[in-house]
Amino acid sequence: MSTSTSTSTPRPPCKVKLSPVHGNGVFATRPIEAGERIIEYLGERIDWPEALRRTEASDGPVNHTFYFSLADGNVVDGGSRGNDARWINHACEPNCEAYEEDGRVFIHALMEIEAGEELNYNYALVYDERHTPAVKRAFGCLCGTPGCLGTMLAPKKRKSRAKAKTKT
Numbered sequence: 436m437s438t439s440t441s442t443s444t445p446r447p448p449c450k451v452k453l454s455p456v457h458g459n460g461v462f463a464t465r466p467i468e469a470g471e472r473i474i475e476y477l478g479e480r481i482d483w484p485e486a487l488r489r490t491e492a493s494d495g496p497v498n499h500t501f502y503f504s505l506a507d508g509n510v511v512d513g514g515s516r517g518n519d520a521r522w523i524n525h526a527c528e529p530n531c532e533a534y535e536e537d538g539r540v541f542i543h544a545l546m547e548i549e550a551g552e553e554l555n556y557n558y559a560l561v562y563d564e565r566h567t568p569a570v571k572r573a574f575g576c577l578c579g580t581p582g583c584l585g586t587m588l589a590p591k592k593r594k595s596r597a598k599a600k601t602k603t
């Protein structure tokens with residue numbers, strides 16, 4: 436008589452469904468503990484010139500991105516060979532954080548998250564051009580968290596006083 440062994444894979448901690456914030460979002464399927472690693476942000480690793488080329492070729496809206504910038508200056512393109520992590524929306528007061536470890540990006544919980552809650556992290560998008568009102572509108576944030584800043588863009592770095600000073 437043969438004995439059967441259970442080879443069931445653990446249920447993923449999150450799933451994709453429509454979000455009240457924007458398009459698709461990612462939601463906890465079970466309670467998630469603070470500090471828990473939830474999912475890796477997968478995608479094709481490309482350099483910035485290639486990322487810009489793809490953006491121009493796609494003709495998509497400038498305010499929609501699946502790119503995740505890496506510390507080495509490269510980019511993970513979640514739109515190519517990506518996984519569910521690419522659907523995680525931004526929030527100004529997020530319940531998750533994206534962090535880089537050995538060139539890989541992981542999403543982990545900043546706090547306890549209940550089953551059914553939407554996952555989010557702060558994109559802190561860097562946009563080097565002028566943050567005109569039109570740009571701010573295009574990157575407007577709909578996260579609805581109490582501390583919402585109204586934008587997904589990271590504040591522009593101010594010139595240091597030493598650099599800004601031209602005369603002494």
Ligand SMILES: C[S@@+](CC[C@H](N)C(=O)[O-])C[C@H]1O[C@@H](n2cnc3c(N)ncnc32)[C@H](O)[C@@H]1O
Pocket residue numbers: 454456457458459460498499500501521522523524525526575576577578587
């Ligand atoms: C990586 S996608 C996230 C998935 C997105 N909801 C979708 O269905 O494509 C990132 C894009 O989603 C939109 N998005 C994410 N969070 C948002 C927020 N808090 N407010 C407004 N738009 C948001 C922006 O267009 C952003 O560039």
Ligand SMILES: [Zn+2]
Pocket residue numbers: 526527528576577578579580582583584585586
């Ligand atoms: Zn917000």
